[in-house]
Amino acid sequence: MLRARRERVAQNGDNGQLERAVHKQEQTVIIGAGLIGLATAHALLERGERVRVLETLMQVGGGTSYANGGLLTPSMAEPWNAPGAWRHFAASMTDAAAPMKLRGLALPGLVRWGFRFLCHSTPARYRSATQASFRLARESVRLTRSWRERLNLSYDGRASGCLSLFRTGSSMHEQLATSRQLQALGLRFTRLDSAGVVAIEPMLADIARDIDGAIYFPDDEIGDAHALCHALGRSIISRGGQISTNVHASRISLREGRVWGVETDGEHLPAARVIVAAGVGSVQLLQDAGVRISVAPAKGYSLTVDFGGHSALPALPVSDRIRHVVATPLGQRMRIAGTAEFAGWDLSMRPERISPLAAAFRELYPRLARKVDPAQGLAWAGLRPVSADGLPFIGPTRVEGLYVNAGHGALGFTLAAGSAVLLADLLKGAPTALNPAPYSALR
Ligand SMILES: Cc1cc2nc3c(=O)[nH]c(=O)nc-3n(C[C@H](O)[C@H](O)[C@H](O)COP(=O)(O)OP(=O)(O)OC[C@H]3O[C@@H](n4cnc5c(N)ncnc54)[C@H](O)[C@@H]3O)c2cc1C
Structure with missing residues (x-):
């Protein structure tokens, strides 16, 4: 279908239209192959999306997800x-x-973040963030358990x-x-x-x-986060997803105010949607695209x-x-x-x-x-x-086609599956199990 459209558009000589048509068929690129990026890739594949994960390191789960405390604790x-x-x-x-x-x-480097951190430490805000964090954690542990059993994940x-x-x-x-x-x-x-x-x-x-x-x-x-990253990685590849290690995303490219792709060291990868799940690296990538997260x-x-x-x-x-x-x-x-x-x-x-x-x-x-x-x-x-407010950033940003799933702090293992499914449902326009507002990337 795409080839026919490409030919039709080429005959009409409208290159912009051709580019838009090709672009439409492109995949979702996820930056970061830690717990959050891999869980997101898995959730999107389950919803029929084509995904490619980019990871700057030589292996998946080599960043903060490498040797964490191994706990999934809604209790904390x-x-x-x-x-x-x-x-x-x-x-x-x-x-x-x-x-x-x-x-x-x-x-x-902490002035702006520290100010917000303090502003969010009033009893009322702290209580409401604790409840929102618990709701996501509880749903997330339920999902992790079901993935483990259904996909036979060994970690x-x-x-x-x-x-x-x-x-x-x-x-x-x-x-x-x-x-x-x-x-x-x-x-x-x-x-x-x-x-x-x-x-x-x-x-x-x-x-x-x-x-x-x-x-x-x-x-x-409990579980080994690094082993879970590898188990998810294998499952993603077996379902037709792509994971490219040793590929550094240097910039998210935009055109006419929307996402156009990702610049890597020597290449431009076209993408209809980009999800930034690069842990602490997310801040800079998003900032370069005009989006701030604290x-x-x-x-x-x-x-x-x-x-x-x-x-x-x-x-x-x-x-x-x-x-x-x-x-x-x-x-x-x-x-x-x-x-x-x-x-x-x-x-x-x-x-x-x-x-x-x-x-x-x-x-x-x-x-x-x-x-x-x-x-x-x-x-x-x-x-x-x-x-700064103790909750992750999950969902669309102000830039069309640009999404974020980052900022999970001390709870990234606990929150990975729940955050991934929430983002995937938001991206696909499907009903969400939880109210997404407390985790909105637009807050
Ligand atoms: C000591 C310690 C103990 C912890 N214990 C627990 C615990 O018991 N339970 C719990 O729930 N959480 C725990 N955590 C928190 C949890 O480990 C993190 O929240 C989680 O690992 C974050 O996952 P992530 O995918 O966002 O980040 P990461 O695992 O860091 O993944 C991001 C990936 O993006 C890649 N990347 C970054 N920039 C780019 C780029 N430009 N191009 C390509 N790739 C890029 C990085 O290399 C990295 O692999 C702990 C953390 C620490 C440090």
Whole structure:
């Protein structure tokens, strides 16, 4: 049909019309092959769209989705800008070990974002963002589970539940209050004392005396994000989607105010629609196309300790509220992740930020730490794309044909499937399962 149209138009000598006709038949190009870009590609393929994913790295899932905490936790849906959070940031400037740290050198680049971050930390805005984040997270975990089962995705993913652990010196007051608020929206949880914790996770028996209590969230899940990226990548290719690694999208090209394609290092790729899902790289790509999103990079670290099948590992992931880290079993490995450092785009690994992860693991599982020293684990750092109001940007932009799916902060694994389906439905003009307004890219 396209060839016939091409010939007809060519006979009439109308090149503009020809270009528009060819363009119409073109595919959707997605920039970024992390959790968000790949989930988006999958959701669009399921809706009959032709997709091509561009990734600057040599492999998929090599950015922030590489070695994250491995948790899918609607239970932790709250954004970082809780009322009064600014006090922690201010204090962190002189405390090298603060779990959330603001570095002076990063300040000039954070003025605009920081102002918005503070504006959104009023109790009312924080509560409404927490609820919107929870709604998307809950739907997203449901979708992830259904993709895992239907597509047989292998990524050490399972419905494990999660323990939020309060050791002596930490208070569960705040998290209980948030959990009670989200209960009305469907969050399930149980409050446990020390004996209750050991009953569901016997590997914490060694530190029972140090445990004040915990909140158990039965609907949270775990999995290896990098392995999920590869599993999704294989599924995308098997359904006829294209993934081009080692291809850098340098610019989104526009014509007559709408998307025309993507400039890569040496090529122009025509595209009817472009979706920017490039994690922290999204800000610049969009800005060059005249679209602003308020997202800043927040560095986090993880340590992955491989027990090689020689030890029984905990069944449950634990979020330790004293050290602000998570410890997640992933097959035969334990992943310990956490800390947030606003240090611009710097990805260097600071030993003083990694050693608290090893220390937390020793404190939680002293017996396991004697078998394999956690400090010998594989250290990694990644940049979370943190939006100023704590919610991702999902949907069309002001530029016709240009879409965004970015800014998922500390919850990109949790929110990937839900965000992908929401964007795909918006792009196809289909009814959406959730009200898209709180996540709008036009907000
Ligand atoms: C320490 C740590 C722990 C975390 N733990 C959890 C957790 O337990 N649960 C959870 O839900 N979330 C967690 N997160 C957050 C989660 O990992 C991120 O939100 C998520 O990975 C973001 O995915 P993304 O696809 O947006 O970004 P990325 O994974 O970074 O993917 C974007 C991709 O775009 C590519 N790209 C960028 N620019 C271009 C360009 N111009 N051309 C081509 N390609 C480009 C990049 O190379 C990259 O591969 C954690 C993050 C960190 C750092």
